[in-house]
Amino acid sequence: MNDTDPVDVAVVGAGIAGLVVAAEAARAGLRVVVCESGPHVGGMLRPLTIAGVETDAGAESFATRTGAVAALIGELGLPLDIALPRPGGAQLVWPAAGGIDRAPLPQRTILGIPADPLAADVVRIVGADAAALAAAEPALPAARAAAEPDLHTLAATRLGPRVADLLVDPICRSVYSRPAGAARLSRLHPELWRRYREHGSLVEAAASLAPGGRPGSAVGGIRGGVWRLAAALADLARAHGARVRTDAPVTALRAVDGGHELVLGDGSAVRARRVVLAVDARAAARLIRSPSGTAGPRTPGEPAGRVESVGEDDAVAVVHVAVEAPGLDAFPVGSGVIVAPGTDAAAKALTHVNAKWPWVGEALPPGVHVLRLSAREAGAFEARDRAALAREVALLTGVAVEAGDIREEVVMRWPVAASGMLPAEVVAEAERRGIVLAGAAVAGTGLASVVPHARAVGATLAR
Missing domain, CATH: 3.90.660.20 (Protoporphyrinogen oxidase, mitochondrial; domain 2)
Known part of the structure; x- marks a missing residue:
C-alpha cells in the first residue's frame, strides 16, 4: 500500500483507542492508515526512564472491572504479561487541626462511594455521624431529577458533604484530574451510574460492584509498563499492513465521492472510505463542525533536558x-x-x-x-x-x-483541558457526516471503557 493509495479506514489519533481500531480493522483485511499529530503513538501511554528503569510516564494501571484489557491481550496474542499491584492499598491525607491526618483508603469503595459506610476504615476518615448519615442513604427516595447532577452534588445530596469532600472528590481529582463538581458519574463510571439508576441508591450500587478482595485488586498493570500495550498494538497493526504515521496532524476533514478526504499539516491528503476520529473531545469537535477546522495544537518535539x-x-x-x-x-x-x-x-x-x-x-x-x-x-x-x-x-x-x-x-x-466527552449534538453531527467516533470522548475515561468500545468499532468496520 503506497502513501497515495485510497484506504478502507483512516484513523485519526494513535492513542489506545485509535490503535485498537487500527489493529482490529487491519486484522480483518482492511487497508488502514493511522494519522497521529505527535511524534509518538500511545497518547497517555508513554514510557519514561528513571534510575535506569523504564516505567510509565502516564497511565500506569487499568480498572479490571470489565476484563477488557486482559481479553484484548489474550485474543490478539499480544506479547504482554498482566501484573497485579502489591497488596496494601493507598492512604488518604486530609487537613486537620494542627496539620494533616492520614488513614488507609477504605477498601470497598467505588469512586470514593462506600459500599459499607459503617466500615471502620470509612468511619476513621469521615467520622461516626457522617458514616451513619451515609448508611441511611438506601432508605432515601430514589432521585427523579430530569438532568444528572455533577458527581459532587450527587454524592453530597445522597451521602452527605463529608463523604463527598473527603472520599469522592479526592478520588475524582486524583484519578480523573478534575474535581467531582466538574464531572458526571455516568461519564466516569457508566456501569455504576446504571446500577444507581437501577437500585435508586449509591451505596447499593457501590456494594454491587465493590471488590471483596485485597486492596488494589480492582486495578491491573502490565509488566514493563502499560505503555507497552500501545506499542504492541501498533506493531500488530503494522504486521497486518496498516500504515501508522506520526507527526501527521489532520488539519481538515471533508466529504468526497466514495468517502472522506483528510488534509494533513504538510498539505498532503489521504482518501478513505471510512474515517474514525479517535482524538480528544476538543480536536474531534473541530474536525466534525468545520471542514477547515484543526485537530488542536500540535504536539511539540522533545525539548532539551529532562x-x-x-x-x-x-x-x-x-x-x-x-x-x-x-x-x-x-x-x-x-x-x-x-x-x-x-x-x-x-x-x-x-x-x-x-x-x-x-x-x-x-x-x-x-x-x-x-x-x-x-x-x-x-x-x-x-x-x-x-x-x-x-x-x-x-x-x-x-x-x-x-x-x-x-x-x-x-x-x-x-x-487535561481536552479531556471529557463530546456533546450529544456534536456526536449527532458526526453520525450525519458518516464519521465514526472512538476513544474517551465517546466511551468514557479509562482503558476499561475505551478498549471494549474501540473493539466494537473495529468489529463494525470489519463487517
Missing part, C-alpha cells in the same frame, strides 16, 4: 523522583497517597511506584525508590527544586527525606 512536554494547554505536571531514604524501605504509605483538597501540599497524589508494582522494585538498584507526584497546578514542579520535592515527599509519606536523598527527577506535562 523536562518533557506533551501539549501546552491547561497541562498538569507529573514528576517522578528517584529517592534513596531508608524510611521508605518499609513502604510506609502502601502504594501511595491521595491528597484531599485544602491540604497544604503541592501534589494531589503520590504513588510509591516500586511499592505498588513489584516488577519495578526488582529492576531498581538496592535502596532506591521511585515516587510519582501529581501536581495540583501545572507549574508546581517545573523549577525542579530538590529541597521542595524532598519536603513534599516527607509531608506525604511521613518519612524524613532531604534534598540530598533525591538522586534524579523527571517532570512531564500532560494536557
